[in-house]
Amino acid sequence: MRYGILGVTQAEDDQGTRIPVGGPRLRALLTALALRPGRTVGPDTLIDEVWAAAPPADAPAALQALIGRLRRALGRDTIVSENGGYRLAATPSDIDLFEFERLVREGKDALAREDPASASRALHTALAVWRGPALADLSDRTAATRPEALRLEATRARIEADLRLGRAPDVVPELKELAEAHPYDETLHALHIRALRDTGRGADALAAYESARRVLLNGLGTDPGPALQALHTELLHPHAHAYSRPQPSHAHAYPQPQPQPQPQPSHPHQYPYPQSEPSPGP
CATH class of the missing domain: 1.10.10.10 (Winged helix-like DNA-binding domain superfamily/Winged helix DNA-binding domain)
Incomplete structure (x- = not known):
């Protein structure tokens, strides 16, 4: 049974x-x-x-x-x-x-x-x-x-794995919904920003960071943590950071x-x- x-x-x-x-x-x-x-x-x-x-x-x-x-x-x-x-x-x-x-x-x-x-x-x-x-x-x-x-922890880990496999376009819509459903979860915000960056949507990634910053400030009275701030710096100065975009995997x-x-x-x-x-x- x-x-x-x-x-x-x-x-x-x-x-x-x-x-x-x-x-x-x-x-x-x-x-x-x-x-x-x-x-x-x-x-x-x-x-x-x-x-x-x-x-x-x-x-x-x-x-x-x-x-x-x-x-x-x-x-x-x-x-x-x-x-x-x-x-x-x-x-x-x-x-x-x-x-x-x-x-x-x-x-x-x-x-x-x-x-x-x-x-x-x-x-x-x-x-x-x-x-x-x-x-x-x-x-x-x-x-x-x-x-x-x-379940939420597993979802974060699964999306992390998919981003490393170059599947950013597949997870952007899901991450947008997850970040809205869990507005104070900085890990989800970071994954969302990375997914936007990896799809070549740098302006949208910056906008997503600013949205997350406002949510954290208005809701918790805090600034983004070190990981989000480092990601923001990379977005502002992309040529100063060695970054190789993951190549898409075909094993879907x-x-x-x-x-x-x-x-x-x-x-x-x-x-x-x-x-x-x-x-x-x-």
């Missing part, structure tokens, strides 16, 4: 056939278990994540009924009852979130060793895993903060993630959940 929690929660069997998981509470329960694959999750935690601030009067009984419904939907062996709670019989490689994390690490490592082609492939594939907001079926959005931040086909299991990441995921929880009292 494979589970998707980067978007509305879903499940697929080993042949890639979608298994219906109906109802928001059932999907919230599956999300809470999939966040901790192969680990025991206590009833109190599951109740908090399924019902948030409005649990039913007999919440433990309601949870047991919901567990029964999830087993009927996915198969009895997929949810294991253990001392202290319940466990999803899965590994991180069965969950799209952890596949995404593995691919991001792979892409960033490739970028660090000056292999932008491999970085671009890995990061395009990682970002294609997303189908919507992370952990969309959980009422409390706190747990979604980290994967959403990593980006593989999409495949539904087969991936090997378990060598580094455990960093979500701050306990390995197991104590047994509830009598």
Whole structure:
């Protein structure tokens, strides 16, 4: 079985056939278990994540009924009852979130060793895993903060790789939208300015810098940081800086993630959940 929690929660069997998981509470329960694959999750935690601030009067009984419904939907062996709670019989490689994390690490490592082609492939594939907001079926959005931040980080790294491959014309429109959506993100502003420069639009690059400077000054009361200021200096004095425009790459086909299991990441995921929880009292 494979589970998707980067978007509305879903499940697929080993042949890639979608298994219906109906109802928001059932999907919230599956999300809470999939966040901790192969680990025991206590009833109190599951109740908090399924019902948030409005649990039913007999919440433990309601949870047991919901567990029964999830087993009927996915198969009895997929949810294991253990001392202290319940466990999803899965590994991180069965969950799209952890596949995404593995691919991001792979892409960033490739970028660090000056292999932008491999970085671009890995990061395009990682970002294609997303189908919507992370952990969309959980009422409390706190747990979604980290994967959403990593998604933006992966986007920045993917664009960096594409710029190094000479694909500036492909990313200019996207960067304009991203810089507007994240007005205080200096890295995105710098990528946007570089992309404009690399397409021969020096005047537009200077205008983009001035726009970023005003946004930072008006919104945060600060000037652009050293990286943006150095980029501005290069734009003003292009002949004083040795610069070779990246040559376009013709490898524009980006593989999409495949539904087969991936090997378990060598580094455990960093979500701050306990390995197991104590047994509830009598």
